[in-house]
Amino acid sequence: MAAEKVHIENMPHPETWLKVTPSGLFCEPGGFYVDPLRAVERAVVTHAHSDHARPGHQAVLATRETLAIMRTRMGEDQAGLSQQALAWGERVRVGEVDVWLEPAGHVLGSAQVAMEWQGSRAVVSGDYKRVPDPTTPGFVPIPCDVFVTEATFALPVFRHPKPEAEIARLLDSVDLFPERTHVVGCYSLGKCQRLVALLRAAGWDRPIYLHGAHVAICDTYAMLGVQLGDLRPATVAQKDALVGAIVLAPPSAIADRWARRLAEPVVCAASGWMRVRQRAKQGGVELPLVISDHADWDELLQTLEDVGAPEVWVTHGREEALIHAAGLRGIRGRALRLVGYGEEEA
Amino acid sequence: MIAFANLLERLVFTPGRNAKIALLRRYFATQPDPDRGIGLAAVTGELSFAAAKAGLIRDLAAAHTDPELFALSYDYVGDLAETVALMWPAANVNAPPPRLFEVVSTLTTAPKADLPRIVAAWLDASDASVRLALLKLITGGLRVGVSARLAKVALAEMSDGRVQPDDVEEVWHGLAPPYAELFAWIEGRADKPDPAEAPVFRPPMLAHPLEPGDFASLDPTALRAEWKWDGIRVQLVATNAGVRLYSRGAEDISAGFPEIVDAMHARAVLDGELLVIRDGIVAPFSELQQRLNRKTVTPKMMRDYPVAVRLYDILFDGTEDLRALPFDARRARLEAWYAKNRPPRMDLSELIPFASLEYLAILRDGARAASIEGLMLKRGDSPYVPGRPRGQWWKWKRDPLTIDAVLMYAQRGHGKRSSFYSDYTFGLWREGELVPVGKAYFGFTDEELLFLDKWIRNHTTARFGPVREVEKAMVLEVAFDAAQLSSRHKSGVALRFPRIARIRTDKPAADADRLEVLMRLVETAAVQA
Incomplete structure (x- = not known):
C-alpha cells in the first residue's frame, strides 16, 4: 500500500495541469501525454493494448513488460524511438512532474500512472481489475486528489463471478463432450495467457492449442517469466489431436471459417460481456465464460473508496452510472469522453 | 436449484440436438426426485403460476435497487428478469438456495401477499445464475428451445434401450409432475405406468x-x-x-x-x-x-x-x-x-x-x-x-414448382452451420427492382454450400449485423410446394417449403424470373371437398 497522501493548502487542482486534448490526456508541466490516441513526442503508456499503446511516438515511458509487448506487437521501430523502462514505484522527474508506476492488475506490465506536481496528485489507472491474476501483479491503490478511471463494466449488472468457477464450467463441458473440441474466443494479449494460467491452476496439464494470432504474445510472456506450460499451434493437420482438446483463438475466428478445422467445436468465449445473454447469443457462443480483465461494478466502487480521491474522472465506458454512484458517495464525477479507448478488448 | 440453473444456462446457448439430449440426460440422471421431475415439467412447458408475475419482479426491483441505476441497467440488458437477476444486491445470508420442488410448491400454494417476501429471500440466497432461473420460472419465460419430444428422447436414452421415446409418449399425457413413476419405470425400478382412462396421445403412423x-x-x-x-x-x-x-x-x-x-x-x-x-x-x-x-x-x-x-x-x-x-x-x-x-x-x-x-x-x-x-x-x-x-x-x-430467383441477402446458420452463410433470401424482378419473395436454408449439397459461402464472402456489398447483402448476380433455382397470397410479405406472396434446387451460375441475374411469373402460380381456388 502506498503512503498516505498529505493534503497541502493551496495546491493546484489537477484540472489546471492535466488536460483533455484531441491527442488524449496531456500533463502540461510534464510535457507528456498518458496513453495518447495519436503519435506524440512524449508518451507514458499504461499497458500494451492497441487502444492505449499507439505506434509511432518519439519517447515512451512504461514498464519493461509493456515495452516488450509493444515491440512484439508493432515492431522495434514503431514502439517508440526512445524507450524508458520504469520499475514498480520508481520515481522519475519528467519536466516539473514526479512520475511513477504501480500495478493495475489488468494484463502483464499494466500500470497506473501516478503524477505529482506542486503537491497535487493525479492517478491515471488505465484499465484495471482487482481480482488476483496469476499472470500479473495485483492492483495497488494510490491515494490521490483525482483518480482517472475506466468504466467498461460500470453498470450494477456486471458482477463477474469467480474466474475459477468459470474455468470449472469449461472443464465440466470438456468432460461432458469429450468427442468435441472446445474453442475459446479470447483476446490475444492478457485474456489468452490468463486463461492458460487459470487452466493450469485447475490441473489441466495437457497441451493447450493456440490460433496463430496468439502465439507471439504467449512467447513474449514466457520470455518475461510467466510460465504457461505446453502450448502448441492448432494447425490444420491436427483435427484428430484436437478431439477433446482446448483451443484458444481470437473472438473473430471462433465461429468463422478458421474453426472448421476443429472437431464439432463447442464455441466458447471468455469476456465480461458474456454476462449479458443477448450479447453472448449474438456471437453464436455455446458456452459463455464470464472472465474479464476489467473491474466489475463492485470493484470500481471499492476502488473509489480505496483511493479516497474527492474527485473521479472517467475516461471511457458507461460513465453515467459510475458518476451517479460516485455522487451518492459524495465524490465528484467528471466524464472525459476520450474517444478511442475500449476498442481492442474487454 | 443450482443444477437446474446450470441446465437452463447451457440449454439456452446450445444449438445442437445431441448436445441438448446429453445435457438433459445428465440432469435427469444426477438429480433426485422430486426436483428432476419438476425440472422436466419446467423445460417441457407444463408449469405456470397464476400468482407470481412480472409485476412482482418489477416491484421487488424498485424496493431493492437505486431507480436510476435500475433504469440504466434495464436499458442496457433489455430483459426484466435478467436485469434483476444480475443487479440484485449481494446479501450476507448463510442459507443455501432453495430446492426446485420447494420453489414450485411454494409458488403454487403460498398466499399472493407473501410472495414478495418469499421471492426476495430466495434471491438473497442465490447467485446470479440461480436468480435468473428463478425469475424466468416465475414469469414463465424459460425459452430454452427444448421440445417435449426432445425431453422424451433424453428420458428413453436413460433407460439403455429398454424404453423407446414412443413408449414415453404413450404414457406422457396420463402423468403429472413430478413424474416419479415415470423415472422409476425408466430406471427399471417399476413397471410401465398405466394411464388407465386418461386421454393420452398415441404416437402416430407416418409415411x-x-x-x-x-x-x-x-x-x-x-x-x-x-x-x-x-x-x-x-x-x-x-x-x-x-x-x-x-x-x-x-x-x-x-x-x-x-x-x-x-x-x-x-x-x-x-x-x-x-x-x-x-x-x-x-x-x-x-x-x-x-x-x-x-x-x-x-x-x-x-x-x-x-x-x-x-x-x-x-x-x-x-x-x-x-x-x-x-x-x-x-x-x-x-x-x-x-x-x-x-x-x-x-x-x-x-x-x-x-x-x-x-x-x-x-x-x-x-x-x-x-x-x-x-x-x-x-x-x-x-x-x-x-x-x-x-x-x-x-x-x-406433387412435383414442386420452381422459379429462378436472385440471391439478395445471406445469414449465417446455427450449430454446425454457424461458420457458413447458409440462410438465403432471394427475390424476383418487379419493374427493374428486386423484391424479396422468400428465404431458404436447405436443398443444397455440402459442396454447393461451400461454393455459396465463398461467393457470398467475396461479393458482400453491405452488412447488417449477422446479415450480408450481396451483389445481385447469383441466380438460384428455388423449388417450392405452393405459392399463396400473403399480406405479411412485401411481395404479397408466400412460398410453402422453399428450397434451393440448383445454383444457376449459367444464368445472368437480369434473366431471372419476374414477380408476375410467380403470381401466376398462386393458387387461391381450392377443390371441392
Whole structure:
C-alpha cells in the first residue's frame, strides 16, 4: 500500500495541469501525454493494448513488460524511438512532474500512472481489475486528489463471478463432450495467457492449442517469466489431436471459417460481456465464460473508496452510472469522453 | 436449484440436438426426485403460476435497487428478469438456495401477499445464475428451445434401450409432475405406468416419401389412395376422462380449437387433418396458420377461420384398441363410427378409386389446388404402427414448382452451420427492382454450400449485423410446394417449403424470373371437398 497522501493548502487542482486534448490526456508541466490516441513526442503508456499503446511516438515511458509487448506487437521501430523502462514505484522527474508506476492488475506490465506536481496528485489507472491474476501483479491503490478511471463494466449488472468457477464450467463441458473440441474466443494479449494460467491452476496439464494470432504474445510472456506450460499451434493437420482438446483463438475466428478445422467445436468465449445473454447469443457462443480483465461494478466502487480521491474522472465506458454512484458517495464525477479507448478488448 | 440453473444456462446457448439430449440426460440422471421431475415439467412447458408475475419482479426491483441505476441497467440488458437477476444486491445470508420442488410448491400454494417476501429471500440466497432461473420460472419465460419430444428422447436414452421415446409418449399425457413413476419405470425400478382412462396421445403412423424406384414393387390392388391435405395432422382423443386434441408432435392444442373438442361426443381415438373448411372448400394452409400457436381463441377468429377435421383413421373405438387391425378393417370401423355419430366439424377423407398407378400419376399432376400436397398411398393390410414403418404407407407429393430467383441477402446458420452463410433470401424482378419473395436454408449439397459461402464472402456489398447483402448476380433455382397470397410479405406472396434446387451460375441475374411469373402460380381456388 502506498503512503498516505498529505493534503497541502493551496495546491493546484489537477484540472489546471492535466488536460483533455484531441491527442488524449496531456500533463502540461510534464510535457507528456498518458496513453495518447495519436503519435506524440512524449508518451507514458499504461499497458500494451492497441487502444492505449499507439505506434509511432518519439519517447515512451512504461514498464519493461509493456515495452516488450509493444515491440512484439508493432515492431522495434514503431514502439517508440526512445524507450524508458520504469520499475514498480520508481520515481522519475519528467519536466516539473514526479512520475511513477504501480500495478493495475489488468494484463502483464499494466500500470497506473501516478503524477505529482506542486503537491497535487493525479492517478491515471488505465484499465484495471482487482481480482488476483496469476499472470500479473495485483492492483495497488494510490491515494490521490483525482483518480482517472475506466468504466467498461460500470453498470450494477456486471458482477463477474469467480474466474475459477468459470474455468470449472469449461472443464465440466470438456468432460461432458469429450468427442468435441472446445474453442475459446479470447483476446490475444492478457485474456489468452490468463486463461492458460487459470487452466493450469485447475490441473489441466495437457497441451493447450493456440490460433496463430496468439502465439507471439504467449512467447513474449514466457520470455518475461510467466510460465504457461505446453502450448502448441492448432494447425490444420491436427483435427484428430484436437478431439477433446482446448483451443484458444481470437473472438473473430471462433465461429468463422478458421474453426472448421476443429472437431464439432463447442464455441466458447471468455469476456465480461458474456454476462449479458443477448450479447453472448449474438456471437453464436455455446458456452459463455464470464472472465474479464476489467473491474466489475463492485470493484470500481471499492476502488473509489480505496483511493479516497474527492474527485473521479472517467475516461471511457458507461460513465453515467459510475458518476451517479460516485455522487451518492459524495465524490465528484467528471466524464472525459476520450474517444478511442475500449476498442481492442474487454 | 443450482443444477437446474446450470441446465437452463447451457440449454439456452446450445444449438445442437445431441448436445441438448446429453445435457438433459445428465440432469435427469444426477438429480433426485422430486426436483428432476419438476425440472422436466419446467423445460417441457407444463408449469405456470397464476400468482407470481412480472409485476412482482418489477416491484421487488424498485424496493431493492437505486431507480436510476435500475433504469440504466434495464436499458442496457433489455430483459426484466435478467436485469434483476444480475443487479440484485449481494446479501450476507448463510442459507443455501432453495430446492426446485420447494420453489414450485411454494409458488403454487403460498398466499399472493407473501410472495414478495418469499421471492426476495430466495434471491438473497442465490447467485446470479440461480436468480435468473428463478425469475424466468416465475414469469414463465424459460425459452430454452427444448421440445417435449426432445425431453422424451433424453428420458428413453436413460433407460439403455429398454424404453423407446414412443413408449414415453404413450404414457406422457396420463402423468403429472413430478413424474416419479415415470423415472422409476425408466430406471427399471417399476413397471410401465398405466394411464388407465386418461386421454393420452398415441404416437402416430407416418409415411415414407414415394421414390421412383418404389413403383416396380407396388401392387395397385393392394393399395388404397387418399388426397394428402395441407393442414396439420392431429389426433382427437375422447375417453370418459376427457377430450383432447393433439398435434402430430404430441402437443396438447385443445385450448386453441374448442369447437373441435366440443364436437367430439363419442368415445374414440381418431387420426385426421385439421383444416380451415368453408362451405366444403378447403382453404390454403396460410389461413389455418392464423389459428396455430395460440393459447386461446376469440369468437371472431373462430368465425373467420372455421376449422374441421378430415378423418383418416380410427385407433380406438370406445376402449377397443383397433391398431392391430388391417387398414381396410379400420376404415370400415371408421365409416361405421362416423355414420353412427355424425359429429359436426368432421368429415371422412375420401378414398380415391383407381385402377393403375399411371391413373394416379395423372390425378396427382392435375391436383393444383393449394390445399392438396399430393396423394397418400396405404397398404390395405397395414396395421397402425407408431413411427415410420417401411413398406406400409407412402406420401406421393406433387412435383414442386420452381422459379429462378436472385440471391439478395445471406445469414449465417446455427450449430454446425454457424461458420457458413447458409440462410438465403432471394427475390424476383418487379419493374427493374428486386423484391424479396422468400428465404431458404436447405436443398443444397455440402459442396454447393461451400461454393455459396465463398461467393457470398467475396461479393458482400453491405452488412447488417449477422446479415450480408450481396451483389445481385447469383441466380438460384428455388423449388417450392405452393405459392399463396400473403399480406405479411412485401411481395404479397408466400412460398410453402422453399428450397434451393440448383445454383444457376449459367444464368445472368437480369434473366431471372419476374414477380408476375410467380403470381401466376398462386393458387387461391381450392377443390371441392
